[in-house]
Amino acid sequence: MTHPYIPNAEPGVRAEMLAAIGASGVEEFYADIPADLRLDRPLDLPAPLVAERDLVRHMDGLLGRVTDTEQALSFLGHGCYPHYVPAVCDEVNSRSEFLTAYAGEPYEDHGRFQALFEYVSMMGELLEMDVVNVPTYDGFQAAGTALRMACRYTKRSKVLVSGAISGDKASKLRDFLAPDIEIVTAPVGEGGEVEVESFDDSYAAIYLETPNVYGVVETRGRELADLAHAHGALLVVGADPISLGVLAPPAAYGADIACGDIQSLGIHQNHGGGQAGYIATQDHEPLVAEFPSRLFGIAPTKVPGEYGFGDVFYDRTSFAHREEGKEWVGTAAALWGITAGVYLALMGPQGMRELGETILARTRYAMDALAGAVTVLHRDAIHFREFAVEVPSSAALLAALREQGIYGGVPLDDRTVLVCVTERHSIADIDRLAAAVAEAVRNPADAVQNADVKNQETL
């Protein structure tokens, strides 16, 4: 049978094409590959499931061995967030026309250019910044690139990085900024905010994250911007755009570069596959020159009233100049950018404000609800969406909650659990968590038993 994905594997057409070329067989086309490099056996792979029905059965078997966050009550966040995804977001990003397009010109692919231009434009409004990139891979990469941009811009090679970021992001920054950039970590104070003890002219930037890894909203942005600027350095702020309907955008308190992940904006958790990164600055040419990413802009056409699009300042990129470009550019996460644009258009200014208010209120409600049973950290700080609690044993508590069908949070260490609350959680959901936590803490023996040795927590 001719495989459904390979029309010209049909022997008749294959023979016809070979005859047209004047080749005796496909072997001729491989004549440049030396015999000693040839694989002289078939690949050792599982038997194929050519019939779609058989493949579906096989995949259902595998994917059935998953209990997702719709089947359990999940309070997991820590970089990937369970926000509600409007149906229109899924409708748009599953359209064949967007899903299977790639790198055509701004004529036959005009829609892709316009949709991405609109995404960066809506992000620009949210951030109060004039330049936003076509998405990079994720928020980790956005932070790494933003810091490299600051180093190139200031011609310095040392950065002060908030200690209140995730361990995985710190790991990425260590790898990505090595070997030429020194990272100094700013400690986290009692209240959950970062404290900058010393700073001087050797630094290129301060990297602040808000809300930070503990869900704490940093309140001293203006102070840090002034400090950085007094020393000729930049303030780089990592901010989740979903918070900006209620929280001041980084530009409002003097940030020079904003960056972060846009997964919160209408993109499912996707087991971590929904991440995409933004980087934004003001329209300051020397800083724009440091973007590695593509920037799309409006250009006129021959016909009045028509918007054309194209690449702004293409000469920055590795596409134009290989290693002489800034870092590199390539396929990253464009469809998530389009999706985030759809989300922002659906929400509008009022929706973003209301969403922020709901999340702030429910986060506070959850902190208060859990405070009776466990120690809620940084209680006096403003929290958005996440907060940390101290417990006798992270693994034991989470195992006990799992028994109740609850994914209670992400363990930050043996005794600290990070709890995430969004607009998707009802007050009843939060009450259920609080009751289950109280129960687990009241009966630690059961909880520890449930934790069992094999239930080792994973990060």
Place this chain on the structure above:
Amino acid sequence: MNNAESFAELPVAPKPPLRRFHQARWDEPIIFELSAPGRRGVAVPEPGAPLVELPGSVRRAAPPKLPELAQLHVLRHYLRLSQENLGVDLNIDVGQGTCTMKYSPKVNDRFAAAVAEVHPLQHDDTVQGVLEIYWRLERMLAEISGMSRVSLQPGSGSAAIYANIAMIRAYHAARGEGHRDQVITTMFSHPSNAACAKTAGYEVVTLMPDADGLPDIEALRAAVGPRTAALMITNPEDTGIFNPRIREFVDLVHEAGGLACYDQANANGILGITRARDAGFDLCHFNLHKTFSTPHACGGPAAGACGVSEDLAPFLPGPVVAFDGESYRLETPPASIGKVRPFLGVTPNIVRAYAWIMALGAEGLRQVAETAVLNNNYLMHKVLQIPGASAPWDRRRVEQVRYSWQELSEETGVHSEEIGVRAADFGVHYWTSHHPYVVPEPFTLEPTESYSKEDLDEYAAILAHVADEARRDPEFVKGAPYNQTVHKIDMTPLDDPKEWAPTWRAYVRKHLS
């Protein structure tokens, strides 16, 4: 009873030789121009708890100037924009050479959607099925490449190249050879090899093609030495020419103490034919959105896979999936370079790539390779019959060809970019080449296994027609496009800081205020 006067006859006449295409043209405004105060696309749950008062230092002062639209109007706007694209599902997408535009089976999108609400930090016990897919895909890619272990963490091909370089850097550092500060690549390897190496702190040495179109082995001999960290090379290169002396290249680098890293972003023509490890490579990478069929999605989300030999396995990005014969769990390799991306990988695409390989098996993958190569050679046979088109170096090609319109351009003054834009008026597109244009007036075609003979005939006929138009009326071709969403764009403002408008607010400030 229809009383109107007849004006056409049955049977309907045959189709003309070329498709009478016109791209969707909705003349759609920018979304901000569709806004009216007070409209809403979606409502948000009420807090249900007391509101939190924010201090002035962190409170947003003025609402963001986002557009305000009703739900239908948001949907309609984006569906109109969606129609103004040419994806694989709509065109004979053989023209975006090096990009491996193949069919992404619809059923795989359903599997991908099944992980939509899985959180990446769920306990291992609750995601055994996903971890098993990672494990199985890793084993399959290890078999396809001959490598020992494979990381599925990178978000794309270029991110995988970067991860490979980070492993190379860590490997040399661990052996006290951190002084190796040069990476060698070739002009017809993807520019990300050079760019990622530079970002990672390396000096880049680029080998130019020799008289046969192959990377110059004498130049390599001159370049390798105690400073060599690695060779980063594509094969077949972007020309479609397979370098038969590849093992010598690898050996030369090994003799100098360097590592050999194979850019297999596009391995489509050699699946089951030849393997990276068998040629002596220490590392390689695949783009799952190229060879392994995950959709290109307007430029991502994609996924990359890094394959490494046993010696490099301790340096892989963490975590990777381990299997003890009973259950799957995550572990971080002992000398891991750390994270290159959040979480485990782009799981929806891992799921799609796994399903694609499962639908094909060993024999199917070999058929993919052989058919992609047959299609390429058939299309080359057709294209080279077009006066003015050539394939420099006159050598055998594997899965793609970097052609040249040099002869046609010299004769007519029409450039390759312009021919591509005009070709799009017939419902297909093509890509020229990465910069610099070593092949003059380039165009790169890669017909993969997905297209039929009729598709290839149609594509070649379109190119032949446009080449003929260029001879008859060069100004007409230069004025293209005519059947697209918009007409010819004046790109000059995009490079002028006073005029460029990378967002709507910049456009309003510079041009409407």
